[in-house]
Amino acid sequence: MSSQDGGGTRPDSRPEPSASEVVGAAIGGVARRAGIDPAEEATTGDVVWKAMGGVRGVLESILPSLVFVIVYTLWPEPLVLSLGLSVGIAAVFTIVRLAQKSPPAAAMGGLLAAAAAAALALFTGQGRDNFVIGLVTNAVYGTAFLVSAVIGWSLIGLAAGFLTGEGTAWREDRRKRRVFRWLALAWAGLFFARLAVQLPLYLANETTLLGTLKLVMGLPLFAPLVAVTWLAARALYPARRG
DSSP states (O other), rough: OOOOEEEEEEEEOOOEEEEHHHHHHHHHHHHHHHHTTSOOOOOOOHHHHHTTTHHHHHHHHHHHHHHHHHHHOOOOOOOOHHHHHHHHHHHHHHHOOOHTTTTTTHHHHHHHHHHHHHHHHHHHTGGGGGHHHHHHHHHHHHHHHHHHHTOOOOHHHHHHHHHEEEEEEGGGHHHHHHHHHHHHHHHHHHHHHHHHHHHHHHHHHOHHHHHHHHHHHHHHHHHHHHHHHHHHHHHHHHOHHH
16 A cells, blocks of 8 residues: 555555564674675685685784783783783774774774773683683574574574575475574584583683683684585575576
């Protein structure tokens, strides 16, 4: 139905997007910015490398934590030294991104997370608290992926549906539904594995080992799972040609 107003026709307003559409758009947008789009032509290596952010992304992911672990191990006091150097490196990367006109939100995200973690550690006086935000993040992400798989609304499927324009039609395909469920469980397993290894070290106040294993269980586990997810999605959605 349309309404008349002074002889003009006003088109109907669009219906409010469903929760699944909102979630799919959000996750799909993140995946697209990371270079993970099953509808595009790309090699697996290119996708994984882009998902990690290239050389700069790898350095941004590793250096702040690595510097903190090294400095804290050698000079645990004053705590502000190791935390300050870690946040300082994150700030340098942020300034470079802003200078290259990266989106402010993307540029500031890592710095804000590093600053918040450092602020908590300074407040408590415990170096291990520099990793609390990471532990909470793993718990939240792992739970979200696990719940989405259990209830049949895989977050991976929602993202793929948004990126390919399929919406939620993938839920009517048994093969896609099964693949997306296992992918969501795999991602949940990654986050919970990190939590299972790192939380006991946090509780035991093994800060150096905690920081080291955080690095070991970061990109080295993230990259292979991105590759598996990409290959599975490409098998379900062959790239559009022409």
